[in-house]
Amino acid sequence: MLDRAGNANEFRDSLMAQSAVPAARAPIRVGVVGVGVMGSNHARVLADLPGASLVGIADPDLMQSRKVADFLGCKAVANIDDLLALKPDAVIVAAPSHLHHDIAISAIGAGAHVLVEKPIAPTVEEGEAIVAAAKAAGVTLMIGHVERFNPAVEAIRNAIRGEDILSIGITRVGPFPPRMSNVGVVIDLAVHDIDLICHFTDSHIIEVQPQVRAAVADREDIALLQFRTANGVLAHINTNWLTPFKARTVHVATRKKYVIGDLLTRQVTECSDYKPDGSYSMRHLSVAYAEPLRVELTRFLDAIRTGGRPDVTGEDGVSSLATAIKCLAEQGSPGDRPALLRAAG
Numbered sequence: 341m342l343d344r345a346g347n348a349n350e351f352r353d354s355l356m357a358q359s360a361v362p363a364a365r366a367p368i369r370v371g372v373v374g375v376g377v378m379g380s381n382h383a384r385v386l387a388d389l390p391g392a393s394l395v396g397i398a399d400p401d402l403m404q405s406r407k408v409a410d411f412l413g414c415k416a417v418a419n420i421d422d423l424l425a426l427k428p429d430a431v432i433v434a435a436p437s438h439l440h441h442d443i444a445i446s447a448i449g450a451g452a453h454v455l456v457e458k459p460i461a462p463t464v465e466e467g468e469a470i471v472a473a474a475k476a477a478g479v480t481l482m483i484g485h486v487e488r489f490n491p492a493v494e495a496i497r498n499a500i501r502g503e504d505i506l507s508i509g510i511t512r513v514g515p516f517p518p519r520m521s522n523v524g525v526v527i528d529l530a531v532h533d534i535d536l537i538c539h540f541t542d543s544h545i546i547e548v549q550p551q552v553r554a555a556v557a558d559r560e561d562i563a564l565l566q567f568r569t570a571n572g573v574l575a576h577i578n579t580n581w582l583t584p585f586k587a588r589t590v591h592v593a594t595r596k597k598y599v600i601g602d603l604l605t606r607q608v609t610e611c612s613d614y615k616p617d618g619s620y621s622m623r624h625l626s627v628a629y630a631e632p633l634r635v636e637l638t639r640f641l642d643a644i645r646t647g648g649r650p651d652v653t654g655e656d657g658v659s660s661l662a663t664a665i666k667c668l669a670e671q672g673s674p675g676d677r678p679a680l681l682r683a684a685g
């Protein structure tokens with residue numbers, strides 16, 4: 341972040357003296373573990389990101405890794421150990437979620453900074469172990485809740501900054517994914533919005549009231565989740581895989597404003613200045629143009645260079661996962677129990 345980087349010169353200079361932090365101007369050597377849908381996007385962005393050098397990718401699917409490596413002109417290896425032998429400063433963990441713990445612990449053990457895709461892990465215990473290991477090793481740990489870096493999310497957050505937030509409603513719906521992993525909509529989709537609710541309110545969720553159902557698939561494919569945050573905001577998430585088109589919308593009511601954001605078209609509208617006759621002002625807010633993943637990776641590199649707090653901490657990742665698991669546990673229907681998430685993709 342510009343302000344953080346701008347204010348951090350002294351702090352950064354002192355950190356540069358420590359060997360774990362790459363020198364300010366040297367590119368940060370990054371490796372990507374798992375180059376399926378998400379990991380190949382990380383690799384694509386890193387290959388072209390100023391301040392980063394893509395040292396290699398690791399994936400046991402050699403056809404896939406060769407395809408990505410040939411396209412990006414980087415080295416392909418079969419596993420995390422071979423990637424760590426290339427001495428990356430940082431590792432992106434984009435393998436299936438049930439492997440996040442072991443891969444992240446190996447990378448941290450080798451002294452690498454780590455960005456772990458969401459959800460941080462299949463269980464809270466494994467997520468906490470990753471957080472503890474990163475802390476003990478003194479490396480940066482960030483979680484890939486990429487929606488935080490959607491410019492529309494930033495515009496909404498700016499519009500409600502300093503306002504008395506009353507409620508938040510988020511819709512994230514669409515058709516079934518082409519390849520089903522064995523997690524349902526709560527872990528796959530709602531975890532993004534649980535994180536956004538905490539981000540918008542600068543708070544955490546203390547109460548959940550979930551309605552969850554596996555209507556068509558083996559795992560939950562509809563979820564209507566209600567929450568209360570520690571600072572008193574009411575929130576709900578409507579998510580499913582039963583809608584023929586994708587929609588991602590955020591509605592925030594504050595005491596003086598109503599802000600509506602479309603996270604796909606990135607149009608953000610603010611209603612304010614309510615009059616006794618029912619009239620009000622309405623305006624479209626300006627939204628920056630940026631690829632969220634590029635912003636996320638830039639911020640990760642910033643956090644490594646400055647030694648500062650990453651935008652999405654390991655604790656944030658654990659907290660969102662814990663809330664999602666609580667929704668499933670409180671619902672308690674067969675097949676939705678958290679222990680089964682261990683096998684999640």
Ligand SMILES: NC(=O)c1ccc[n+]([C@@H]2O[C@H](COP(=O)([O-])OP(=O)(O)OC[C@H]3O[C@@H](n4cnc5c(N)ncnc54)[C@H](O)[C@@H]3O)[C@@H](O)[C@H]2O)c1
Pocket residue numbers: 373374375376377378379398399400401404418419420434435436437439457458459484485486685
């Ligand atoms: N932030 C987001 O919006 C977002 C979106 C999609 C996926 N994800 C997350 O990214 C992760 C990957 O999801 P995906 O959709 O890309 O899955 P995917 O199945 O497309 O890709 C996973 C890749 O990991 C590889 N892999 C399997 N075992 C491995 C191992 N031991 N070491 C290295 N690689 C291994 C597979 O061969 C595959 O190429 C998941 O944690 C998922 O939740 C996040």
